[in-house]
Amino acid sequence: MNFFFRPFGLLLSLLGVAFVAAGVHLASILAMPEIAPRDAYARLAALAKPAQMTLLPAVLPGREMIPFEDPALAQAVCLYDLSNGPLHVHADIEDPGLLTLSFRTRDGRVFYSMTDQAALHGNIEVRIMTQPQLAAVEESDEDDENEPLQELRLVAPDMKGFVLVNALAAFPSERAEAETRAASISCSTETVARD
Amino acid sequence: MLNLFKFLVIVLAGTALGFAVTYRVLQRGPVFDVVSAGPWKTVPKSGSLDSDPYARAIEARSAELPLGSAEGLTFIARTDSGGAPLSPRCDYAVSGSVPPTRYWTLTLLSPRGFLIDNPAKRFGFTSAELVRAADGTFAIRVGHQARSGNWLPLGKPQPFLLMLRLYDTLLDFGTAKADASAMPKIVKGRCA
Numbered sequence: 333m334n335f336f337f338r339p340f341g342l343l344l345s346l347l348g349v350a351f352v353a354a355g356v357h358l359a360s361i362l363a364m365p366e367i368a369p370r371d372a373y374a375r376l377a378a379l380a381k382p383a384q385m386t387l388l389p390a391v392l393p394g395r396e397m398i399p400f401e402d403p404a405l406a407q408a409v410c411l412y413d414l415s416n417g418p419l420h421v422h423a424d425i426e427d428p429g430l431l432t433l434s435f436r437t438r439d440g441r442v443f444y445s446m447t448d449q450a451a452l453h454g455n456i457e458v459r460i461m462t463q464p465q466l467a468a469v470e471e472s473d474e475d476d477e478n479e480p481l482q483e484l485r486l487v488a489p490d491m492k493g494f495v496l497v498n499a500l501a502a503f504p505s506e507r508a509e510a511e512t513r514a515a516s517i518s519c520s521t522e523t524v525a526r527d
Numbered sequence: 528m529l530n531l532f533k534f535l536v537i538v539l540a541g542t543a544l545g546f547a548v549t550y551r552v553l554q555r556g557p558v559f560d561v562v563s564a565g566p567w568k569t570v571p572k573s574g575s576l577d578s579d580p581y582a583r584a585i586e587a588r589s590a591e592l593p594l595g596s597a598e599g600l601t602f603i604a605r606t607d608s609g610g611a612p613l614s615p616r617c618d619y620a621v622s623g624s625v626p627p628t629r630y631w632t633l634t635l636l637s638p639r640g641f642l643i644d645n646p647a648k649r650f651g652f653t654s655a656e657l658v659r660a661a662d663g664t665f666a667i668r669v670g671h672q673a674r675s676g677n678w679l680p681l682g683k684p685q686p687f688l689l690m691l692r693l694y695d696t697l698l699d700f701g702t703a704k705a706d707a708s709a710m711p712k713i714v715k716g717r718c719a
Contacts, residue, residue: 345537352541353548360549364584372590391642393650393682399640400591400601402692403650404632430630430694434595439587442574445595447629447695489576496592500630500694502655 365439372398372440373411376494382411383419383521385497387511406510408497410519415491418461418469423517425451430500431513435460438492457483459522462491495519549584557582565707566610567602567691591640599628599694605638607713615684618670618716626709628696630654633667633711635679638686645682651690652677670716689713 365371375397380386389395391403401407412419425431431448433456450456461469466487497517501510552558557570559579572578574586574593586593594601606612607619625631634651637643642650652667658676659665668674669689671681681687691711 345533348537349541349544352538353544356542356545357548357552360546361552361580361584364553365587368587368590370590371587372592375590391650393642393644396641398592399589400593400603400636400690401640402632402634402690403642404634404653432595432598432694434592434598436592437576439583440574440590440592441576441578441583442593442595443576445597447597449695450597498598500632500653502630502653504656 373438373492373494376409377411380409380411380494382413383416383519385410385515385517385519387515390507402498404501406499406501406507406514408499408514408517410495410497410517411492412460412494412519412521413492414460414462414465414488416521417523418459418465418521419495419519420522421456421458421460421495421517421519423448423451423456425454425456427509427513429502429506429510429513430498432498433458433517434496434498435486435488436493436496437488437490438494443489443493444486452482455482456517458486459483460486460488460493460495463487552581553585553588557585564602564710566604566606566608566713567707567710568604569600569602571596571600573601589640594692599692599696600698602691602693602710604689604691604713607715609715611715613687613689613713614715614718615681615686617718618668618672620666620668620714620716621679621689621711622664622666622714623712624709625654625691625711626693626696626698628654628693628698630694631696632692632694633679634690634692635669635681635687636690638688640690643682643685643687645680647673647678647680649678649680652679668716671719 385408388407388409391401425448434442434445436442466485497514499510499514501507558581560570560572562569562571573582631654632651657665667677667679669679669681
């Protein structure tokens with residue numbers, strides 16, 4: 333019974349406790365992104381339809397979906413699932429207001445981001461796809477080699493993810509305008525012709 | 528029998544300790560890759576694919592969505608420029624310079640990142656709407672007492688933090704060293 337009180341036994345027991353604690357700590361940290369029940373994607377999925385740009389409710393006290401958000405932003409989200417085909421994101425940049433886009437994985441991490449400053453000829457054209465989808469598209473590209481590519485092609489790390497759009501209302505009176513700007517970005521799944 | 532008992536005690540104690548450490552770490556916030564500039568702190572890699580497991584765990588639990596690196600940078604201040612924690616009983620003045628950026632916003636949030644309601648329905652300022660002095664400088668007053676100019680009201684006497692967001696900024700803390708003088712100062716005023 334006095335095992336715990338013998339110096340060597342006690343040390344061994346403490347080592348055992350530390351070993352188990354380290355394992356449990358590391359495992360729980362690594363598992364957190366998988367087990368967090370109300371992560372950002374779950375919150376957004378409760379509100380947004382897949383492959384469709386959905387305007388998020390304004391950031392107001394007690395009604396925030398996501399913490400550490402800026403109430404001066406109008407935000408829209410598009411959830412995607414590439415197993416149905418690549419996602420096409422298109423924006424016409426007409427007014428000079430700030431617009432930012434982030435392309436995220438299922439767990440909310442950004443694999444690409446841009447602002448309206450990256451627009452070409454007043455356009456933002458992005459296709460998000462998997463590696464095999466990219467290969468298929470590049471194969472069919474060879475016919476019109478001379479035309480420069482007018483779109484940005486992104487290979488997503490995962491099948492599922494989302495695009496988050498921020499539009500800044502620089503003045504409170506510009507909120508409606510910012511919401512229109514954010515919601516006007518189109519987002520749709522493309523079906524790829526298979527032979 | 529004794530050995531089994533001992534084994535169980537060790538496993539249970541270890542499990543409890545492991546979860547307790549995880550809980551503490553998640554409460555305390557990011558540990559790695561934190562860049563400080565005066566009272567302002569940012570984690571430039573947060574929300575990116577190469578963020579560390581601790582940052583990922585914190586973000587997954589709080590469900591926050593940090594800005595992408597091309598979108599901008601988010602700074603959080605939990606203390607004033609003197610290093611003292613921001614107190615709901617005091618007034619503060621935020622003034623000075625902001626790194627070159629297309630737009631910036633300053634928002635008052637609770638420690639967990641939510642807005643604090645106030646009768647004026649003012650939760651932050653954008654760089655465009657600020658009232659500025661003739662020379663372009665600005666001062667934002669944070670506190671309970673209504674002020675003329677840029678008043679950021681603290682609705683309830685509860686702990687708070689300040690969030691500074693630089694949108695479309697040229698500032699890149701991946702390569703540059705953070706400079707406190709380039710950031711706004713938070714100076715404590717009167718305390719109740």
